[in-house]
Amino acid sequence: MLRALIFDVDGTLAETEDLHRQAFNRAFAELGLPWHWDAALYADLLTVMGGKERLAHYIDTQQPAGAEAFHALAPEIHARKTAAYGALVAESRLPLRPGIARLIAEARAAGIRLAVATTTSRPNVDRLLAINFPPGDAPFDVIAAGDEADRKKPAPDVFLLALAGLDIAASEAVAVEDSAAGISSARAAGLPVLATRSRYTGSHKLDGAFSAVSDLGEPGQPHQHIGGVEWPGGVVDLAGLMRWHEASDD
Numbered sequence: 001m002l003r004a005l006i007f008d009v010d011g012t013l014a015e016t017e018d019l020h021r022q023a024f025n026r027a028f029a030e031l032g033l034p035w036h037w038d039a040a041l042y043a044d045l046l047t048v049m050g051g052k053e054r055l056a057h058y059i060d061t062q063q064p065a066g067a068e069a070f071h072a073l074a075p076e077i078h079a080r081k082t083a084a085y086g087a088l089v090a091e092s093r094l095p096l097r098p099g100i101a102r103l104i105a106e107a108r109a110a111g112i113r114l115a116v117a118t119t120t121s122r123p124n125v126d127r128l129l130a131i132n133f134p135p136g137d138a139p140f141d142v143i144a145a146g147d148e149a150d151r152k153k154p155a156p157d158v159f160l161l162a163l164a165g166l167d168i169a170a171s172e173a174v175a176v177e178d179s180a181a182g183i184s185s186a187r188a189a190g191l192p193v194l195a196t197r198s199r200y201t202g203s204h205k206l207d208g209a210f211s212a213v214s215d216l217g218e219p220g221q222p223h224q225h226i227g228g229v230e231w232p233g234g235v236v237d238l239a240g241l242m243r244w245h246e247a248s249d250d
């Protein structure tokens, strides 16, 4: 029986990733570091999940000017990046992706529980939810985020943490993800995955997902089907997910 949906955040709930990129650039500029990440470089760096880990990977692989300052400055860079990201999300009133609010509302109405499993830091999740849900009405029963898990995606840790918080088995939930590393992480935790491709995961193979689509879709605004299970009218809704889940139990 389907009892919960577990959502990734960056690229899945919202197109956050370019704001992460801009926030890193703001932090570099504030600290006088001569580094700048353009969209093409950021797409490459995104193979490493987690902002602190991504930064260390950049220093190790690109050895940019000023790299010797990195180790002493790393916590300060990341703290400034988190502050800048929060400001950018609020300034841009970053919306949820198509179908996310609808599916969340359908799940709440049906008593299906909701969780988040993300690599991003907890304040980033809180900020996105604060501008998209009324105060005191954030829909998630469980949020597993950032360093709360021992290992970042593609390790299964953060999805296992979400499942433990929900106190359910992986067979009772569906994960929603946008990246290859996220799909691997959820699959390693035993979860079936619905993939929605995002701006920065356009080139990712979405192998391992039982269905891959451009987004959840809305009535009158159908998604594009990419692979696997297809959804009537180009819209993923709770009824369709429940039908798929029941059939996959056979």
Ligand code: XBP
Pocket: 008, 009, 010, 011, 017, 020, 048, 049, 050, 051, 052, 081, 117, 118, 119, 120, 121, 124, 146, 153, 179, 182
């Ligand atoms: C995507 C990520 C995140 C952000 C950066 O996470 O890799 O690390 O890019 O956030 P997900 P931090 O798709 O799992 O939500 O700087 O806070 O780590």
Ligand code: MG
Pocket: 008, 009, 010, 011, 012, 177, 178, 179, 182
């Ligand atoms: Mg993601």
